[in-house]
Amino acid sequence: xxxxxxxxxxxxxxxxxxxxxxxxxxxxxxxxxxxxxxxxxxxxxxxxxxxxxxxxxxxxxxxxxxxxxxxxxxxxxxxxxxxxxxxxxxxxxxxxxxxxxxxxxxxxxxxxxxxxxxxxxxxxxxxxxxxxxxxxxxxxxxxxxxxxxxxxxxxxxxxxxxxxxxxxxxxxxxxxxxxxxxxxxxxxxxxxxxxxxxxxxxxxxxxxxxxxxxxxxxxxxxxxxxxxxxxxxxxxxx
Amino acid sequence: xxxxxxxxxxxxxxxxxxxxxxxxxxxxxxxxxxxxxxxxxxxxxxxxxxxxxxxxxxxxxxxxxxxxxxxxxxxxxxxxxxxx
Numbered sequence: 001x002x003x004x005x006x007x008x009x010x011x012x013x014x015x016x017x018x019x020x021x022x023x024x025x026x027x028x029x030x031x032x033x034x035x036x037x038x039x040x041x042x043x044x045x046x047x048x049x050x051x052x053x054x055x056x057x058x059x060x061x062x063x064x065x066x067x068x069x070x071x072x073x074x075x076x077x078x079x080x081x082x083x084x085x086x087x088x089x090x091x092x093x094x095x096x097x098x099x100x101x102x103x104x105x106x107x108x109x110x111x112x113x114x115x116x117x118x119x120x121x122x123x124x125x126x127x128x129x130x131x132x133x134x135x136x137x138x139x140x141x142x143x144x145x146x147x148x149x150x151x152x153x154x155x156x157x158x159x160x161x162x163x164x165x166x167x168x169x170x171x172x173x174x175x176x177x178x179x180x181x182x183x184x185x186x187x188x189x190x191x192x193x194x195x196x197x198x199x200x201x202x203x204x205x206x207x208x209x210x211x212x213x214x215x216x217x218x219x220x221x222x223x224x225x226x227x228x229x230x231x232x233x234x235x236x237x238x
Numbered sequence: 239x240x241x242x243x244x245x246x247x248x249x250x251x252x253x254x255x256x257x258x259x260x261x262x263x264x265x266x267x268x269x270x271x272x273x274x275x276x277x278x279x280x281x282x283x284x285x286x287x288x289x290x291x292x293x294x295x296x297x298x299x300x301x302x303x304x305x306x307x308x309x310x311x312x313x314x315x316x317x318x319x320x321x322x
Contacts, residue, residue, distance in 0.1 A: 057305070148252060148309065150309070
């Protein structure tokens with residue numbers, strides 16, 4: 001499987017994603033710079049985390065205007081799985097490929113910490129290898145990860161099953177205490193209506209090897225791999 | 239020369255942690271009357287001579303689609319002519 005990893009000026013998690021794709025998943029990684037107008041034939045696309053354009057104007061706002069985002073929008077239209085991690089999530093929202101916006105954490109602090117997430121549904125390209133309701137651990141590292149959307153949008157996202165990951169405690173309880181950044185409905189990760197785009201504030205690439213204390217993040221990448229293999233008519237991996 | 243002053247503020251109902259921190263500081267400094275503080279940004283753009291009507295339309299459009307994010311922000315544009 002071939003993953004395109006797109007870097008913008010100020011992205012800093014691209015190398016971690018390349019490492020996970022090549023060394024952990026043993027797949028191919030194609031690193032692309034934001035100035036490219038075309039994306040070569042790949043199976044999936046990752047927009048990694050960081051601080052593209054120094055978070056000028058709003059996080060992700062400048063990157064959303066990059067040359068390559070035209071090609072990302074076209075890939076989105078064609079159904080290519082796209083995973084936006086942290087700043088990648090912010091770029092996808094600013095590009096209007098995902099609903100809502102990510103604003104400054106309610107506590108005003110940058111939070112870098114392991115965190116519990118509840119998988120809201122396994123009926124998606126990105127969560128098929130989890131159980132619905134499974135509690136997993138993936139770290140967050142952001143200052144502007146508070147998800148906001150108007151009540152009608154949130155309601156629609158809920159009814160369409162677009163909320164895939166929520167911040168919770170070790171027992172899977174979703175409450176204000178288990179919400180690190182003030183996100184509405186404890187939202188940590190969402191998908192688009194079509195189902196091929198995931199925006200996720202936590203960093204799955206930092207939870208893909210036992211040495212990091214969790215391999216739950218790896219299962220997100222593997223879920224996408226399962227989807228690609230199934231599409232090719234191959235057996236689903238365990 | 240024409241100048242556009244674009245004032246962008248968080249929308250009502252969108253929590254503004256910076257505004258809240260400043261509100262607390264103001265009360266601490268003795269401004270107990272403070273009810274709320276909202277913090278935004280001002281973008282000042284200067285333009286060369288152009289068709290005013292078209293320019294205003296273009297600036298309004300770009301402010302809505304790029305300079306501000308209508309999901310979380312509201313904006314107001316003030317126009318100035320050089321010398322005014």
